[in-house]
Amino acid sequence: MTGTTASRPGAVPQLDDIRTWVLSRVAYYIERTPAEIDPDAKLVGYGLDSVYALSLCGDIEDEYALVVDPTLAWDHPTVNAIATCLLDLLAARARAAETS
Template sequence: MNNQEIKNWLVQKIAEESDIQPETIKTDMPIESFNLDSLSMITLSYDLENALGKEIDPTVFWQHNTIDKLAEAIETLP
């Protein structure tokens, strides 16, 4: 996945997890504003790991506070 695809994936999944419309999610908004609990964040990080086939720490959502920053960090992972 390229940067844009990762962002789209994140928007879609975050919308599902926090039960909000994907259109209301802006990629520069703080992730904490989506009210994801730790169970959701950990589950998303594992799902992302499976989707991308590369190792992603379950703490990734705490380390990067917007979808933009998160996508950039994930894209540059080996």
Template sequence: MQQLQTSNSSSAVSPAMAIRQWLISQLAEVLSLDPSTIEAQQPLTRYGLDSIDAVTLVGDLEDWLDLELPSTLLWDYPTVEKAANYLVEEFDVSV
């Protein structure tokens, strides 16, 4: 079971929330957006995510979680919320 590290260890953060926060932060950086404008329930394509950025982001997520993930993850689960929930359910990650 992979242990996620959160930046604020004094408060409990669910694994799904930690993954959501990471994904939003990375999306904002890659797409030059304000993280507060990214909604977890909105399709990632709404923000301009293309296939190259999606595959790169999945690779970074693999490195962060130390997991092997499908390169189509963000197309199969096209919102931050769906992707985070899938990862928690499928890979049993925990904080």
């Protein structure tokens, strides 16, 4: 993991970049290629279990400097849902930084 976004406070990546990153992390955990994962399919269907879901939360913290609930993958069960959630959180953080 590169931590590229975390190193640029206030920077909000594009949704496609977040989606690509989430796909790559999920693919790593379920031992598939990103191309094999439908971003709208429930991750549990690919075998993403609670250990990998929690690991994904740690990856998000490392990459984006965001602390997310350990239930993220269950509350947002697809790659697209997770990516959209992360975009919303990053945008909210950037707005808060602008006003402080």
